[in-house]
Amino acid sequence: MxxxxxxxxxxxxxxxxxxxxxxxxxxxxxxxSTGPEEVLYHSDENTYSIQQIVHQETFSEDKYAYILFLTEDKKPEDSIVLAEFKKTSTGWELKGMVLNSLEGLQTVGDGNNRTLYGLSPSDVETVKLGERSAQLFSIGENKKKIWFIYKPTKKELDLLPIFYNKEGQKLS
CATH class of the missing domain: 1.20.5 (Single alpha-helices involved in coiled-coils or other helix-helix interfaces)
Structure with missing residues (x-):
């Protein structure tokens, strides 16, 4: 007993x-994990130095968030990282990061077809894929711009971006 x-x-x-x-x-x-930015700064999985956060957006209906930030690869402001986060029952978790060189960046997806983004000329004011306008963000001192689309359609994934200047004229 x-x-x-x-x-x-x-x-x-x-x-x-x-x-x-x-x-x-x-x-x-x-x-x-109170927010994606805190996770980005405190995560052991982030091996990139954060030079400048270009854009941060949370899509609460899908429980996803994205942060675009500049990092230093060989010289300051020469690479951009897309960090993807998912909200779970315990808070935000870093799901993955994609590093791209700004010199070779054209159009890139995140691999899960949830985002599409690329580099545009500095004199661009609007970027469109079909009828949809992308969000546009200036980066760094050289005023390069990154365009970003969340949840592109299958048709949009196959299109090339079209760039427009202030006057609404299509740039080649």
Missing amino acids: KIKKRLWISVAIVISVLMLFLGIEYNNKLAF
């Missing part, structure tokens, strides 16, 4: 300690 009682007490202690550690881990995760 004493052995059974000791066994039950030991099991109860082990379960209590395990639940205590899980609770502490859950609280730590919540503390550091």
Whole structure:
């Protein structure tokens, strides 16, 4: 009888300690994942230096967020990173990062067809894929611009972006 009682007490202690550690881990995760930007700065998975955040957007209906930021590869402001985040029951988690050189960047998707983005000339005011206008963000001191589309359609994935200047004239 004493052995059974000791066994039950030991099991109860082990379960209590395990639940205590899980609770502490859950609280730590919540503390550091209050938003995608905090996760980006505190994640061990981010191996890139953050020179400038170009754009951050959260799509709450899909529980996804994206941060575009400049990083330093060989010289300042020569590469851009798209970081993807997913909201889970314990907070925001970094799902992946894609590094692209600004010199060779044309049109890039995230691999999951949730985003499409690329580099545009500095004199561009509007970027369109079909009838849809992309968001446009100036980056760095050289005033390059990045365009960004969330949830492109299958048709849009096959189109090339069309660039327009201030006067609405199509640029070649």
